[in-house]
Amino acid sequence: MKTNDIFNLNRFGRYFVSDFRNCTANYWLSMLLISLMGVVIYIGTVLMGLAFTGEWGGPDKTFRVFTFGVSMFVLMTTMPVKCYGKVTEKRFGTSWLMIPASTFEKVLSMVLMTIFVAPLISGGIYLACDAFLCAVDKTCGAAIIPSLKELYQFFISSSFATEGDIEQFPAIAHFVKEISNPWLYVDDVIGISLWFLAGAVVFKSGKTAKTILAFFAFSMIISIAATPFMSTYFKEFAMRMTAMDSAEAVDRLFNLGIMRHAALFDTINDTVANLLLLACIFFRIKTLKH
Amino acid sequence: MISIKNLGFSYGEGIVLKDITMTLEEGRIYGLLGENGVGKTTLLTLLSGLKDPKAGSIEIDGHTPYKREPSLLSEIYYLCDEVAEVNMKAIDYAVNYGRFWEKFNLDKFVEIMGVLENDINQKMNRMSFGQLKKTYISFALACNTRYIFMDEPTNGLDIPSKAQFRKAVMKYTREDSTLLISTHQVRDLENIIDPIIILDKQDVLLNASIEEISKKLHFDYSSEKREGALYSEMIPGANVQVSLNTEEEESKVNIEALFNTVHMHKELIKGLFS
Incomplete structure (x- = not known):
């Protein structure tokens, strides 16, 4: 096979634009609804407040952060099925497979669209609307955008370690640092998108339900496989937890490196799983028959 | 040129095509006839690279269709019997997808749509089956590919449209193009198909x-x-x-x-x- 038949930048550019148009035509309404979910929830909360307490008040920041996360999750789970699920149907799949672009270009485009383009556009609209609402209504507190760093830290630290905790037990700061690598979370987010994209192109029916089942089955297998490696650490961790009567004991506990190893295992596991998912999507498209 | 050698295909245990050998030459409009279930659609999908032969080989200008190389795909158009209701206007569909076929001609698409009395500004998911089929026929001919495979193209077309279809095929097909049209409606294509291939269960009865x-x-x-x-x-x-x-x-x-x-x-x- 000639290189030009595997990847050609011009052709990929044309295909990507065409894919974007096609995806927009199929999914724009759902995407708009998801992107405006913050506005819908805000209006709903204000109206409920006015109706029941007679006071003006929108949702607080924590709730808005939560709904933002939920909206992005809904986007990641529904977009691949809506945009690419039809490739397994004869009517749509046939003409799609016959488009003169290589399998690699088609897969690359769908992966980029799923893990970057759709979340960035939808997330961008969501955050812009949130910022606009907070600029107009001062009762909403801070917008989510400047709090993204805070949001990140919320997930990795403040939910289980306050500044007081860190002052009292310096090892916790070390522990937090060990699990502060953003890639630990980014690869999970990419993984969710890839699972649903793989489900959309692999399963012919019941795509979402079968994807969730496959995900749980895969997670169970990984957990069982990981048990021998992780059990030594967990046993040690559990033993030391029972004797955690001083700052030194806590320090020793966290210096075990259990979180560092767990984080490393999680990163390797997610990276391998994501590579497997990419390979699965590629070979599915490569061997798709109608 | 399309060269088929000892081609075999089966769905599980059920053999559909067995030891089929034939050559399709350029500049001809082949009519592919056969009873239901003899493998007409299967043969078209094999030629289009939508299926992998279980035995034998297919070569189109030196390419293996199942590899789906863009250089070959840009010379093929396969019009499936079941066409997709895309959420786009016909003209937008043509602009969006036509760019992948190097020789696609948008003016020709608009002209053929006119000949077939179809509205280019109508959304494809609001078209009747016949209108949709005519849109895809227009697109197929406007792609100016060397090979066009059509599966039951006149299904769903009304009587005037069948005549318009014949006219469009005769007028807008490239002289060096090879068309392979599978049909049950032989009267719809009587004056345009030549040569004729008649498939039987696992066999080619006639290719003349x-x-x-x-x-x-x-x-x-x-x-x-x-x-x-x-x-x-x-x-x-x-x-x-x-x-x-x-x-x-x-x-x-x-x-x-x-x-x-x-x-x-x-x-x-x-x-x-x-």
């Missing part, structure tokens, strides 16, 4: 041009009963009788009668045209 057929078989439309006729059928106003053309008489091939003759005398016809 109209000229060859009329040299070897005689089609008699008189009401007089001919001795030794291989097939005879009442048609409005007369009979059609098919017999061996021993006296080298000229006659117009009736494809429906030919099809029935071939099915009644498989071995004889195979021997006659081999």
Whole structure:
């Protein structure tokens, strides 16, 4: 096979634009609804407040952060099925497979669209609307955008370690640092998108339900496989937890490196799983028959 | 040129195509005929690279279709019998997807849509099945590919549209293009298909041009009963009788009668045209 038949930048550019148009035509309404979910929830909360307490008040920041996360999750789970699920149907799949672009270009485009383009556009609209609402209504507190760093830290630290905790037990700061690598979370987010994209192109029916089942089955297998490696650490961790009567004991506990190893295992596991998912999507498209 | 060698395909245990060998030359409009389930659609999908042959090989200009290389895909258009209702206007669809076929001509698409009396500004998911089919036919011809494979293209078309379809195929097909049209509606395509391929279960019964057929078989439309006729059928106003053309008489091939003759005398016809 000639290189030009595997990847050609011009052709990929044309295909990507065409894919974007096609995806927009199929999914724009759902995407708009998801992107405006913050506005819908805000209006709903204000109206409920006015109706029941007679006071003006929108949702607080924590709730808005939560709904933002939920909206992005809904986007990641529904977009691949809506945009690419039809490739397994004869009517749509046939003409799609016959488009003169290589399998690699088609897969690359769908992966980029799923893990970057759709979340960035939808997330961008969501955050812009949130910022606009907070600029107009001062009762909403801070917008989510400047709090993204805070949001990140919320997930990795403040939910289980306050500044007081860190002052009292310096090892916790070390522990937090060990699990502060953003890639630990980014690869999970990419993984969710890839699972649903793989489900959309692999399963012919019941795509979402079968994807969730496959995900749980895969997670169970990984957990069982990981048990021998992780059990030594967990046993040690559990033993030391029972004797955690001083700052030194806590320090020793966290210096075990259990979180560092767990984080490393999680990163390797997610990276391998994501590579497997990419390979699965590629070979599915490569061997798709109608 | 399309070269098919010892092609075999099966769905599980059920063999559909077995040891099929033939060559399709450029600049011809082949009619692919056969009873239901003999593998017409399967053959078209194999040629389009939508299926992988279980045995034998297919080569199109030196390429293997199942590899789906863009350089070959840009020379093929496959019009499936079930067409997709895309959420786009016909013209937007043509602009969006036409750019992948190097020789696609948007003006030609608009012109053919006009010939087929179809609205380019209508959304494809709001079209009737016939309108949708006409949009895809227009697109297929506007792609200007070397190979066009059509599966039951006249299904869903009304009577005037069938005539418009014939006109469009004759007028807008590239001279060096090879068309392979599978159909049950032989009367819709009677004057445009040549050569004719008749598939049987796991076999090719006939692959011959109209000229060859009329040299070897005689089609008699008189009401007089001919001795030794291989097939005879009442048609409005007369009979059609098919017999061996021993006296080298000229006659117009009736494809429906030919099809029935071939099915009644498989071995004889195979021997006659081999």
